[in-house]
Amino acid sequence: MAKIVGFRAIRPVRDKVHLVATRPYYTYKSNVLKAKLEDNPFTFLHIINPEFGKANKTKPNSNERFLHVREQYNRFVEEGILHQDNEETIYIYRQSKGGFSCIGVIAGSSIAEYEAGQIKKHEATFTAREEMFTRYLDIVGFNAEPVLLTYENNKEIAQFIANQAQARPEYEFSTTDKVKHELWCLAKDNVAELIGMFSAIDATYIADGHHRTASSLRLHHLKGKESSNGSSAYFLSFLVQENQIEIIEFNRLVKTLNHLSEEEFLSKLSMVGELIPMNEIRNPSKEHEIVVVLKNKAFSFYPLPQFVDLSHPVNSLDPEILTQLILSPILGIHDLKTSEELVFRPGSESVDSLVEKINSEKYAVGFLLYPLSIQQVKRVADNGLNMPPKSTWVEPKLRSGLTIYPID
Numbered sequence: 490m491a492k493i494v495g496f497r498a499i500r501p502v503r504d505k506v507h508l509v510a511t512r513p514y515y516t517y518k519s520n521v522l523k524a525k526l527e528d529n530p531f532t533f534l535h536i537i538n539p540e541f542g543k544a545n546k547t548k549p550n551s552n553e554r555f556l557h558v559r560e561q562y563n564r565f566v567e568e569g570i571l572h573q574d575n576e577e578t579i580y581i582y583r584q585s586k587g588g589f590s591c592i593g594v595i596a597g598s599s600i601a602e603y604e605a606g607q608i609k610k611h612e613a614t615f616t617a618r619e620e621m622f623t624r625y626l627d628i629v630g631f632n633a634e635p636v637l638l639t640y641e642n643n644k645e646i647a648q649f650i651a652n653q654a655q656a657r658p659e660y661e662f663s664t665t666d667k668v669k670h671e672l673w674c675l676a677k678d679n680v681a682e683l684i685g686m687f688s689a690i691d692a693t694y695i696a697d698g699h700h701r702t703a704s705s706l707r708l709h710h711l712k713g714k715e716s717s718n719g720s721s722a723y724f725l726s727f728l729v730q731e732n733q734i735e736i737i738e739f740n741r742l743v744k745t746l747n748h749l750s751e752e753e754f755l756s757k758l759s760m761v762g763e764l765i766p767m768n769e770i771r772n773p774s775k776e777h778e779i780v781v782v783l784k785n786k787a788f789s790f791y792p793l794p795q796f797v798d799l800s801h802p803v804n805s806l807d808p809e810i811l812t813q814l815i816l817s818p819i820l821g822i823h824d825l826k827t828s829e830e831l832v833f834r835p836g837s838e839s840v841d842s843l844v845e846k847i848n849s850e851k852y853a854v855g856f857l858l859y860p861l862s863i864q865q866v867k868r869v870a871d872n873g874l875n876m877p878p879k880s881t882w883v884e885p886k887l888r889s890g891l892t893i894y895p896i897d
Contacts, residue, residue: 491607491640491690493596494723495577495680498892499631505531505570507662510670510888513634514538531570533633533890536561550621555628562629571893579680580892581653581673582727584885586666591733591885592650594683595635595672595892597723598693600709603702607692608638609870612699622704627711632894635727635887636698639863640690642730649683660891670888687728694870696734696863697883708896725894727887731863735884738836738860740843741811742852745830747821751783754819754854758788761796761814765789770844772836773859779811780857782847802868807858808877815856825878833879836860 501509508531514522526534526541539557540546547553565571583592602608626632653673660672675683695702705724712721746754758764758781767787773780777797779790792814798804804813816822822831832852834843840857847855861881869876 490602490688491693491728492599492602493579493594493684493687493726493728494599495579495675495684496597496720496723496725496894497574497577498580498595499566499571499573499895500892501531501890502569502572503660506660506891507664509533509565509570510664510891512666512886513889516886536565536633536890550625552624552628555625558625559629562631573895574674576677577680578677579675579683581650581675582887582891583654583669583671584887585669585671589735589884591729591735592654593727593729593733594650594687595725595727597720597894598636598638598726598728600706600722600724602693603706603724608702609692609694609867610699610702611695611866611870611874611876613875614700614703618700619703619707622700623707623711626704626708626896630896632701632705632725632896633889633891634698634701635725635892635894636701637696637883637885637887638693638726638728639696639731639734640693640728642732643686643690645689646683646686647730649679649686653679664888670891672891693728694867696729696866697886720895720897725892727885729885734863736860736863736866737882737884738858739808739833739879739882740836740838740858741816741856742832742834742843742846743816743820743822743830743854743856744832744852745820746853747819749819754783755788757819758790758815762790762792765791770840772840772857776859777807777810778859779807782844782855782857783853784848784850787844802865802872803874803877806861806865806869806877806880808861808880811856811858812877820854835882837882 508529511533514534514537525532526538536558539561580595582595598608653675656673658671658673660670663669702724709721755764765788767789770782770787777791781788781790792810796814797810803809812825822828825831843855846852
């Protein structure tokens with residue numbers, strides 16, 4: 490079962506929500522982040538960047554810095570920018586942009602279910618990041634960025650959510666990235682009904698937020714048995730059906746050909762796959778097609794069948810095929826997480842932009858990949874395995890500070 494609970498969110502007052510809620514700070518370029526902090530006194534960025542404009546700054550990720558975050562958060566509450574709901578509830582949230590729309594449920598998800606493997610993961614986490622974020626949660630006392638969970642399509646839940654979304658939303662606003670945001674607060678009776686519906690869901694899957702989830706587990710253990718029914722027994726989550734998730738690929742750019750000429754490089758590729766010259770550079774049109782982009786030329790690369798293990802959840806994935814057949818043996822890139830020769834670019838970046846980078850000789854070669862499916866991601870998680878690094882960019886990306894989860 491999927492155990493979810495309502496909570497008393499701390500959230501922006503209605504007339505300031507469009508000013509408070511923000512993308513995570515790390516998604517902004519430094520000059521844009523500076524401009525937002527200078528021009529908008531209400532942005533949640535001031536809470537997570539509490540020392541902006543100050544001459545004396547504390548060490549990043551230090552307890553002292555986290556205490557300043559807590560102080561800024563308290564100031565936003567005291568000034569009435571943020572307020573807490575009087576009753577526990579569950580929230581319906583919809584995000585729309587262009588032809589893409591995603592609607593789901595913001596609630597507390599069970600730490601016990603995560604620990605028992607009913608909330609499934611597909612990514613390894615770093616202990617240092619877990620420890621840092623655990624300290625952060627413990628000191629600041631809130632979580633403002635939900636973990637994105639997905640679950641098998643369920644007609645009953647989908648119809649329930651659709652019915653709730655017929656009412657006028659509590660929030661309705663658009664942001665400068667042309668995304669429309671809507672949020673509804675469920676009535677008490679509807680909360681109980683929705684919780685009952687989710688109890689029929691066998692398992693949920695982490696689509697985005699592995700470190701946040703693992704850190705919430707650490708925090709729960711830190712607080713001990715007395716917290717078994719407290720707020721730390723759950724973590725802030727946004728639950729959406731599989732058909733609401735959009736998975737975008739991560740392409741790879743490599744700075745050198747590992748001392749090979751283009752002819753030598755292409756010769757080695759032809760030993761492990763079929764190379765077809767392309768007249769017009771495009772994204773791959775199907776699984777197992779990898780588009781190889783060199784200066785002023787490109788090829789479709791199809792790995793030879795004997796080198797693809799379709800029975801293996803990870804080795805059958807195009808990012809892993811690329812690593813095992815090309816990046817590691819030919820280009821000498823053995824650790825994708827630490828290599829300085831490799832750069833990852835999300836599929837949202839245009840092909841023209843990637844080609845321009847290669848033609849400018851900033852990079853020697855680029856590899857364009859076909860996006861993975863949610864079924865492939867689930868298969869990895871169901872087998873207790875980990876995805877290759879930077880395999881997926883998952884939408885939607887939620888705004889920080891929209892519904893803040895308080896931790897007692």
